[in-house]
Amino acid sequence: xxxxxxxxxxxxxxxxxxxxxxxxxxxxxxxxxxxxxxxxxxxxxxxxxxxxxxxxxxxxxxxxxxxxxxxxxxxxxxxxxxxxxxxxxxxxxxxxxxxxxxxxxxxxxxxxxxxxxxxxxxxxxxxxxxxxxxxxxxxxxxxxxxxxxxxxxxxxxxxxxxxxxxxxxxxxxxxxxxxxxxxxxxxxxxxxxxxxxxxxxxxxxxxxxxxxxxxxxxxxxxxxxxxxxxxxxxxxxxxxxxxxxxxxxxxxxxxxxxxxxxxxxxxxxxxxxxxxxxxxxxxxxxxxxxxxxxxxxxxxxxxxxxxxxxxxxxxxxxxxxxxxxxxxxxxxxxxxxxxxxxxxxxxxxxxxxxxxxxxxxxxxxxxxxxxxxxxxxxxxxxxxxxxxxxxxxxxxxxxxxxxxxxxxxxxxxxxxxxxxxxxxxxxxxxxxxxxxxxxxxxxxxxxxxxxxxxxxxxxxxxxxxxxxxxxxxxxxxxxxxxxxxxxxxxxxxxxxxxxxxxxxxxxxxxxxxxxxxxxxxxxxxxxxxxxxxxxxxxxxxxxxxxxxxxxxxxxxxxxxxxxxxxxxxxxxxxxxxxxxxxxxxxxxxxxxxxxxxxxxxxxxxxxxxxxxxxxxxxxxxxxxxxxxxxxxxxxxxxxxxxxxxxxxxxxxxxxxxxxxxxxxxxxxxxxxxxxxxxxxxxxxxxxxxxxxxxxxxxxxxxx
Numbered sequence: 166x167x168x169x170x171x172x173x174x175x176x177x178x179x180x181x182x183x184x185x186x187x188x189x190x191x192x193x194x195x196x197x198x199x200x201x202x203x204x205x206x207x208x209x210x211x212x213x214x215x216x217x218x219x220x221x222x223x224x225x226x227x228x229x230x231x232x233x234x235x236x237x238x239x240x241x242x243x244x245x246x247x248x249x250x251x252x253x254x255x256x257x258x259x260x261x262x263x264x265x266x267x268x269x270x271x272x273x274x275x276x277x278x279x280x281x282x283x284x285x286x287x288x289x290x291x292x293x294x295x296x297x298x299x300x301x302x303x304x305x306x307x308x309x310x311x312x313x314x315x316x317x318x319x320x321x322x323x324x325x326x327x328x329x330x331x332x333x334x335x336x337x338x339x340x341x342x343x344x345x346x347x348x349x350x351x352x353x354x355x356x357x358x359x360x361x362x363x364x365x366x367x368x369x370x371x372x373x374x375x376x377x378x379x380x381x382x383x384x385x386x387x388x389x390x391x392x393x394x395x396x397x398x399x400x401x402x403x404x405x406x407x408x409x410x411x412x413x414x415x416x417x418x419x420x421x422x423x424x425x426x427x428x429x430x431x432x433x434x435x436x437x438x439x440x441x442x443x444x445x446x447x448x449x450x451x452x453x454x455x456x457x458x459x460x461x462x463x464x465x466x467x468x469x470x471x472x473x474x475x476x477x478x479x480x481x482x483x484x485x486x487x488x489x490x491x492x493x494x495x496x497x498x499x500x501x502x503x504x505x506x507x508x509x510x511x512x513x514x515x516x517x518x519x520x521x522x523x524x525x526x527x528x529x530x531x532x533x534x535x536x537x538x539x540x541x542x543x544x545x546x547x548x549x550x551x552x553x554x555x556x557x558x559x560x561x562x563x564x565x566x567x568x569x570x571x572x573x574x575x576x577x578x579x580x581x582x583x584x585x586x587x588x589x590x591x592x593x594x595x596x597x598x599x600x601x602x603x604x605x606x607x608x609x610x611x612x613x614x615x616x617x618x619x620x621x622x623x624x625x626x627x628x629x630x631x632x633x634x635x636x637x638x639x640x641x642x643x644x645x646x647x648x649x650x651x652x653x654x655x656x657x658x659x660x661x662x663x664x665x666x667x668x669x670x671x672x673x674x675x676x677x678x679x680x681x682x683x684x685x686x687x688x689x690x691x692x693x694x695x696x697x698x699x700x701x702x703x704x705x706x707x708x709x710x711x712x713x714x715x716x717x718x719x720x721x722x723x724x725x726x727x728x729x730x731x732x733x734x735x736x737x738x739x740x741x742x743x744x745x746x747x748x749x750x751x752x753x754x755x756x757x758x759x760x761x762x763x764x765x766x767x768x769x770x771x772x773x774x775x776x777x778x779x780x781x782x783x784x785x786x787x788x789x790x791x792x793x794x795x796x797x798x799x800x801x802x803x804x805x806x807x808x809x810x811x812x813x814x815x816x817x818x819x820x821x822x823x824x825x826x827x828x829x830x831x832x833x834x835x836x837x838x839x840x841x842x843x844x845x846x847x848x849x850x851x852x853x854x855x856x857x858x859x860x861x862x863x864x865x866x867x868x
Contacts, residue, residue: 189602189670189671190599190602190667190670192664192667192852192855192856192859193852194595194597194598194599195598195599195603195663195666195667195670196220196660196663196848196851196852196855197220197595197597197598198573198574198594198595198598198659198663199217199218199219199573199575199590199593199594200217200218200573200574200656200659201215201216201217201218201226201566201574201575201576201590202215202216202218202554202566202654202656203215203216203249203250203251203252203263204252204554204556204564204565204566204576205252205253205254205556206254206556206557206558206559206562206564207254207255207256207257207258207558207559208256208315208509208558208559209256209257209258209509209559209560210229210230210257210258210558210559210560211229211230211231211233211558211559211560211562212227212228212229212230212254212258212297212558213227213228213229213233213254213556213558213562213564213576213578214226214227214228214238214252214254214261214297215252215566215576216249216250216252216263217237217590217593218656218848219593220244220848221243221244221245221246221847221848221849222241222242222243222244223241223247223248223249224237224238224239224240224241224249225237225238225239225249225252225261225263225295226238226590227261227297228576228578228589229258229297230558230560230562230578233578233587233589235576235589235590235593236299238261238295238297238299239295239302243282244847244848244849245281245282245284245288245847246279246280246281246282246841246846246847247265247266247279247288247846248265248266248267248268248269248279248846249263249264249265250263250264250267250269251263251264251269251292251309251310251311252264253311253312253313254297254313255313255317255333256313256315256316256317257317258297259296259297259298259317260294260295260296260297260313260317260333260334261294261295261296261297262292262293262294262305262311262313262320262333263292263293263294263295263311264290264291264292264293264309264310264311265290265291265293266278266279266288266289266290266291267279267290267309268812268842268843268844268846270657270813270843270844271812271813271842271843271844272812272813273812274812275812276290276309277290278290279810279840279841279842279846280840281810281838281839281840281841281842281846281847281850282847283839283840289307290307290308290309291304291305291306291307291308292304292305292306292307292308292309292311292320292322292331293305294320294333294334294335303334303335304335305320305322305331305332305333305335305339306322306324306329306331306339307324308322308323308324308329308339309322309323309324310322310323310350310351310352312352312353312354313333313354314333314354314358315354315355315356315357315358316357316358317333318332318333318358319331319332319333319358320332320333321342321352321354321361322339322352323349323350323352326347326348326349326350327341327342327343327344327345327349328341328342328343328349328350328352328361328363328376329341329342330342342361342376342379343376343383345365345374345383346365346367347365347366347367347368347371347372348365348366348367349363349364349365349366349374350363350364350366351363351364351394351395351396353396353397353398354398355398355402356398356400356401356402357402359377359378359402360375360376360377360378360402360435361375361376362374362375362376362396362398362405363375363376363396364393364394364395364396366392368413369412369413369414370389370390370391370392370412370413371391371392371393371394372385372386372388372393373385373386373393373394373396373405373407373433374386375405375435384435384438385438386405386407386431386433386435386438386440387431387433387438387439387440388438389409389412390412391409391410391411391412392409392410392411392412392413393407393408393409393431394407394408394410395407395408395460395461395463397463397464397465397470398465399465399487400465400467400511402435403434403435403436404432404433404434404435404487405432405433405435406430406431406432406433406443406463406465406470406487407430407431407432407433407463408428408429408430408431408461408463409428409429409430409431409442410426410427410428410429410454411427416775417771417773417775417776417777417778418777418778419777419778419779419783420699420768420777420779420780420783421699421779421782421783421786422779423450423692423694424450425448425449425450425452425453426453426454427445427446427448427453427454428445428446428453428454428461429442429443429444429445429446430442430443430444430445430463430470430472430485431443432470432487432488432489441489442489443470443485443487443488443489443490444470444472444485444489444490444492446474446476447476449476450688450692451475451476451477451478451688452474452475452476453475455473455474455475455480456645456691456692457473457475457480457501457503457645457684457691458503458504458505459473459503459504459505460473461473461474462482462505464505464507464511464514465487465511466484466507466511466512466514466537467510467511467512467537467538468486468487468537468538469484469485469486469487469537469538470484470485470486470487471483471484471495471507471514471537472484472485473502473505474492475688475691477494477497478687478688478689479498479499479500479501479687479688480501480502480503480684481494481495481496481497481498481501481502482494482495482496482502482505482514482516482535483495484537484538493538493539493540494540495514495535495536495537495539495540495542496518496533496535496540496542497540498520499527499687500518500519500520500526500527501518501519501684501685502516502517502518502533503516503517503518503684504516504517504553504554504555504654506555506556506557507537507557508557508561508581509557509558509559511537512536512537513534513535513536513537513557513581514534514535514536514537515532515533515534515545515555515556515557515563515581516532516533516535516555517530517531517532517533517552517553517554517555517565517654518530518531518533518544519531519647519685520533520542520544521544521547522547523547523549525549525608525650526547527620527685527686528608528620528622528647528648528649528650528679528685529549529550529551529649529650529651530551530552530553530649530654531544531545531546531547531548531550531551531552532544532545532546532552532553532555532563532565533545534555534563534581543583545563545579545583546565546567546586549569549570550567550568550569550651551567551568551569551649551650551651551652551654552565552566552567552568552577553565553566553654554566554654557581561580561581561582562578562579562580562581563578563579563580563581564576564577564578565577565578566654567586567588568651568652569651569652570603570604570605570606570650570651570652571600571601571603571605572591572594572600572652573594573598573600573652573659574652574654574659575588575589575590575591575593575594576588576589576590577589599670602670603666604624604625604626604627604666604669605650606622606623606624606650606651606665606677607622607623607625608620608621608622608623608650609621609622609623609676609713611709611710611713612709613681613705613706613709614705614709615702615705617681617690617693617706619678619679619680619681619706619709619710620679620685620686621676621677621678621679621710622648622649622650622665622676622677623674623675623676624665624666624668624669624674624675624676624677625669625674625719626669626670626671626672626673626674627670630672631721632719633718633719633720633721634672634673634674634719634720634721634724635672635673635674635720635721635724635725635726635862635866635867636673636674636675636676636714636715636717636720636721636724636725636726636866637668637673637674637675637676637725637726637727637728637862637866638675638676638677638678638707638710638711638714638725638726638727638728638748639661639664639665639675639676639677639678639727639728639729639733640678640680640707640727640728640729640732640733640734640736640737641658641661641677641678641679641683641729641732641733642657642729642730642731642732642733642734643682643683643731643732644680644682644683644697644703644732645682645683645684645691646658646683646684647679647683647684647685647686648661648662648677648678648679656844657730657844660845660851660855661677661730663855664855664858664859665677667855667859668859668862671859671863672867673726673862673866674714674717674719674720676710676713676714678706678707678710680703680706680707680710680736681693681696681702681703681706682696682697682703682732697760697790698760698761698764698783698786698787698790699783699786699787699790700786700789700790701739701789701790703736704736704739704740704743707727707736707739707740708740708743708744708747711725711727711740711744711747711748712747715747723749724749724866724867725747725748725749725866726748726749726750726751726752726862726865726866727740727741727748727750727751727752728751728752728753728754728858728862729752729753729754729756730754730755730756731754731755731756731757731813731814731843732756732757733754733756734753734754734755734756734757734814735756735757735758735760735792736756737751737752737753737754737756738751738753738756738758738792738803738822739791739792739795741753741792741799741801741803742792742794742795742796742798742799743795743798745798745799745800745801748801749801749865749866750801750802750803750861750862750865750866751801751802751803751804752803752804752806752857752858752861752862753803753804753805753806753819753822754806754807754854754858755806755807755808755811755813755814755818755819755843756792756814756818756819757814757818758791758792758793758818758819758821758822759788759791759792759793759818759821759822760787760788760790760791761784761787761788761791762815762817762818764784764787765784765787768780768783768784769781769784792822793821793822793825796822796825796826796829796831797829799826799829799831800831801831801832802831802832802833802834802865803826803831803832803833803834804833804834804835804836804857804858804861805819805822805823805826805833805834805835805836806835806836806837806838806854806857806858807819807836807837807838808837808838808839808840808841808842808843808845808850809837809838809839809840809841810840810841810842811842811843812842812843813842813843814843823835834861836853836854836857838850838853838854
């Protein structure tokens with residue numbers, strides 16, 4: 166049963182904002198919004214902390230109940246591209262620990278420094294601590310992945326594949342805990358802070374280990390020819406639950422065939438390392454290892470073990486008795502659960518879900534709570550707003566991030582038991598931020614050639630101008646993402662939402678497309694056949710979007726552009742290569758262009774006698790799924806944008822395509838962002854990219 170709590174978030178959103186058009190605004194204005202993330206709560210009391218990015222100035226802000234008046238805790242004063250991540254607050258609420266530097270949304274080298282300001286003295290990736298009450302931050306160590314002890318006195322962290330600890334007050338130098346083979350990380354303190362569980366990754370296999378002190382040998386939890394991960398302690402500290410998947414190896418199978426990815430939940434006695442299998446996922450495609458936010462989302466709750474599974478077609482929460490048994494579906498319905506957290510008393514799960522009584526909620530997020538032992542979930546924040554990243558404080562306060570179609574994200578608090586929410590930090594939204602001039606995107610649904618229903622958000626410009634306006638399609642990256650009917654919970658896609666609003670203010674009709682491979686619409690949509698390198702079936706959704714948009718009475722079908730980043734850049738390039746007659750111009754931002762690179766060698770000539778039975782066919786299908794295979798039919802002008810410290814898509818992907826387009830004689834402009842990453846860590850670089858995109862479309866699509 167789903168119950169909806171009374172919410173005033175929507176009322177708060179509409180009472181102070183007008184939707185009347187008041188003329189255009191600048192890109193600097195729409196990009197001036199502060200963006201909060203990394204929200205964390207103390208296990209005792211009512212203290213919360215979050216990171217806040219204000220025009221590239223990243224700082225920590227704290228608040229404490231009952232008043233929850235926000236107070237800035239750090240004073241970093243430069244747009245230097247140094248992100249704040251791994252933000253945590255000690256169990257006693259006295260210390261805030263955080264990581265400064267790196268690019269922790271990347272696919273590789275996330276813990277290496279980022280230097281987009283070209284400083285002669287390069288920055289480092291470092292762990293810092295600062296008293297909640299205020300004071301100067303203390304440098305604890307160079308390292309990554311800090312985890313605060315439940316005793317609130319030590320911080321465990323990783324460096325060079327080994328684990329270290331350091332006093333939380335910085336009173337002593339870091340010390341190595343042990344030396345073990347492999348790359349050791351994913352540290353989790355025992356409830357009493359006396360031991361540390363970790364994962365030792367060793368290539369084709371991995372173990373869960375427990376460090377109990379300098380005089381105690383490491384204990385390995387049922388080591389096997391498998392990949393074990395996600396250790397979670399029982400409340401009494403005597404057992405550890407973990408996820409087990411098969412190790413690498415075996416005879417090569419078909420590359421193009423879809424197959425089940427098996428996984429199980431085990432529980433091990435810490436004292437002996439002996440383990441028992443508690444639950445095994447169904448051997449179906451839907452029962453495979455989930456690939457949404459947090460993966461299996463394993464938690465050891467009060468008397469039960471909670472996890473996420475796609476087995477009924479939607480990423481839902483389940484729980485089993487801590488001794489094993491049948492899985493109980495906690496969150497039935499046609500929606501997904503993500504950003505999942507457990508209350509300090511282990512009795513409640515809170516998450517963000519596209520759940521609610523309004524059909525439009527499928528393209529939103531709301532905060533939901535559910536007890537760990539029964540299917541009695543409650544949507545805590547119903548309405549037309551969007552809410553995500555819930556956490557619970559020790560005294561039962563529910564904190565989360567809240568936004569609407571117009572108001573950018575701000576933190577909010579409310580009792581976990583229910584009640585009116587309170588927004589925090591609205592005064593940090595700049596006075597000239599054009600909230601009243603933003604349009605409310607409309608949910609649209611169109612059908613792909615194979616009958617699949619595809620959702621999108623339509624941004625319509627203010628009235629006036631020509632009867633048929635130029636239009637732009639936006640294609641998100643990922644691809645496991647979902648664009649929403651309002652501000653997005655990802656800073657990267659909040660930037661995209663702001664750019665779409667800006668383009669609409671400039672007179673463009675904008676359609677943001679949630680193509681197959683994305684999340685939010687069930688397993689078959691998320692994991693479709695013949696997608697990606699197996700045939701790019703997702704492209705038909707982009708083509709269908711262009712044709713649908715061209716049929717709208719207010720759109721000039723001869724002036725439809727397309728832009729997107731990462732996987733979106735890949736689909737932009739594929740659209741221009743295959744269908745320049747539909748798409749008159751495009752902006753390709755750090756897209757993948759040859760999908761056989763770093764893949765062909767293992768397919769065609771692996772370092773073994775055996776080959777996959779369909780290796781040659783898979784290689785050809787991967788090539789035909791690549792934009793580089795379609796350069797011969799590419800005629801529309803394009804703007805290529807890429808940062809050359811990209812750690813998600815190699816810069817060489819764009820270098821190669823630029824050479825091919827030059828040889829073909831395609832009209833092309835280029836923009837290189839030097840020494841920044843895939844996520845454009847500097848605010849100034851986001852303005853450059855957004856400004857170049859809008860200027861290109863103004864010149865190519867307007868009369």
